[in-house]
Amino acid sequence: AALTKPDLEGVRAVLRTARQQGAPGALARIDDRDTVYRAVTGVADRKTGRTISTLDRFRIGSVTKTFSAVVLLQLVDEKKLRLDTSVNHYLPGLLPDDGITVRHVLSHRSGLYDYTNDMFARTVPGFEAVRTKVFTYRELVKRSLRHARTNRPGAAYSYSNTNFVVAGMLIEKLTGRSVQTAYQDRIFEPLKLRDTFYVHPDTKLPGRHARGYLTPDTPGAALVDATRQTTSWAQSAGSIISTAGDLNTFLSALLRGKLTSAASLDQMQRWWKVNSNTSYGLGLRRRTLSCGVSVYGHTGAVQGYYTYAFTSKDGKRSLSAAVNTSNNGTVLNTMFGTLESAFCGKRAK
Ligand SMILES: CC1(C)S[C@@H]2[C@H](NC(=O)CCCC[C@H](NC(=O)C[NH3+])C(=O)[O-])C(=O)N2[C@H]1C(=O)[O-]
Numbered sequence: 001a002a003l004t005k006p007d008l009e010g011v012r013a014v015l016r017t018a019r020q021q022g023a024p025g026a027l028a029r030i031d032d033r034d035t036v037y038r039a040v041t042g043v044a045d046r047k048t049g050r051t052i053s054t055l056d057r058f059r060i061g062s063v064t065k066t067f068s069a070v071v072l073l074q075l076v077d078e079k080k081l082r083l084d085t086s087v088n089h090y091l092p093g094l095l096p097d098d099g100i101t102v103r104h105v106l107s108h109r110s111g112l113y114d115y116t117n118d119m120f121a122r123t124v125p126g127f128e129a130v131r132t133k134v135f136t137y138r139e140l141v142k143r144s145l146r147h148a149r150t151n152r153p154g155a156a157y158s159y160s161n162t163n164f165v166v167a168g169m170l171i172e173k174l175t176g177r178s179v180q181t182a183y184q185d186r187i188f189e190p191l192k193l194r195d196t197f198y199v200h201p202d203t204k205l206p207g208r209h210a211r212g213y214l215t216p217d218t219p220g221a222a223l224v225d226a227t228r229q230t231t232s233w234a235q236s237a238g239s240i241i242s243t244a245g246d247l248n249t250f251l252s253a254l255l256r257g258k259l260t261s262a263a264s265l266d267q268m269q270r271w272w273k274v275n276s277n278t279s280y281g282l283g284l285r286r287r288t289l290s291c292g293v294s295v296y297g298h299t300g301a302v303q304g305y306y307t308y309a310f311t312s313k314d315g316k317r318s319l320s321a322a323v324n325t326s327n328n329g330t331v332l333n334t335m336f337g338t339l340e341s342a343f344c345g346k347r348a349k
Pocket residue numbers: 060061062063116120121122123124126159161214238298299300301302303304305326327328
């Protein structure tokens with residue numbers, strides 16, 4: 001059934017609320033077939049007061065995981081990788097359990113502990129300790145393996161950044177090139193995502209961008225400008241920089257079958273139930289909204305930025321929304337409302 005018209009006023013109201021709840025700036029862009037809707041409120045830069053724009057680039061956090069999953073599914077299409085084969089077959093000796101397969105990793109069912117739990121237990125000290133650090137993939141996996149696994153391979157969903165660090169290692173091993181080259185050659189270039197970059201370990205966001213502000217754990221404490229960081233703690237799990245428009249192009253192309261075979265897109269959508277309205281496939285989330293419409297994409301949380309990037313089943317309507325703050329659960333929850341307004345339209349009065 002055709003979607004009801006997006007409720008742009010509803011999106012604007014959500015962004016205003018997010019700003020009242022502590023986001024310096026908020027933006028949203030809906031691409032609905034050939035119609036573009038834009039909404040912004042607040043500032044990209046608290047010092048200069050520059051108004052935020054949907055043209056501003058920002059860190060997309062774990063929306064990066066969908067890009068990494070797409071590259072690996074393209075390698076499946078090229079017969080270089082099998083989803084139900086052990087990770088250790090491709091990366092001998094990496095993991096302590098040969099039973100962990102590529103599919104377990106991409107669906108957060110490997111049981112590998114999330115090293116960021118330790119790293120960011122205390123938000124600002126944790127961030128300051130790593131913001132200029134450069135980690136190897138192996139160092140990050142090693143941090144994870146200091147802990148017991150959360151579940152037997154395949155037995156349960158347990159979100160872990162470690163899984164998409166392993167995904168990055170698989171990409172580099174199987175292509176013989178960096179993940180930056182893989183993203184650029186396989187996704188950014190073909191889709192002409194001119195505002196999308198993987199610059200790790202450079203700390204700067206290229207060109208026009210929103211500055212990101214980390215909310216400290218202490219209520220009322222001043223925001224911390226977190227814009228400059230290597231994001232080396234994240235890499236193939238969370239280091240891509242993009243814009244709302246490019247993310248909409250990416251997710252629409254993905255769901256319209258432009259990036260992988262139909263068989264691989266089906267594999268990405270073999271859903272594991274996370275809670276009553278959310279399921280996870282392979283680097284892809286499905287959210288079922290109050291109006292019964294399901295949307296497909298990912299969310300992201302990286303110091304200074306929250307992102308929602310989702311598209312309809314046929315890829316014809318996409319919404320990306322972002323705020324330039326993080327560690328503010330109220331704002332993260334409020335921003336879910338952009339999905340409701342974009343895909344469910346005006347609430348029936
Ligand atoms: C599951 C999530 C929300 S968390 C996960 C990943 N981001 C991280 O793991 C970083 C978490 C620390 C970020 C930091 N928080 C703290 O330090 C809290 N002590 C902040 O808010 O800036 C990402 O992105 N994912 C989101 C996702 O997939 O939606």
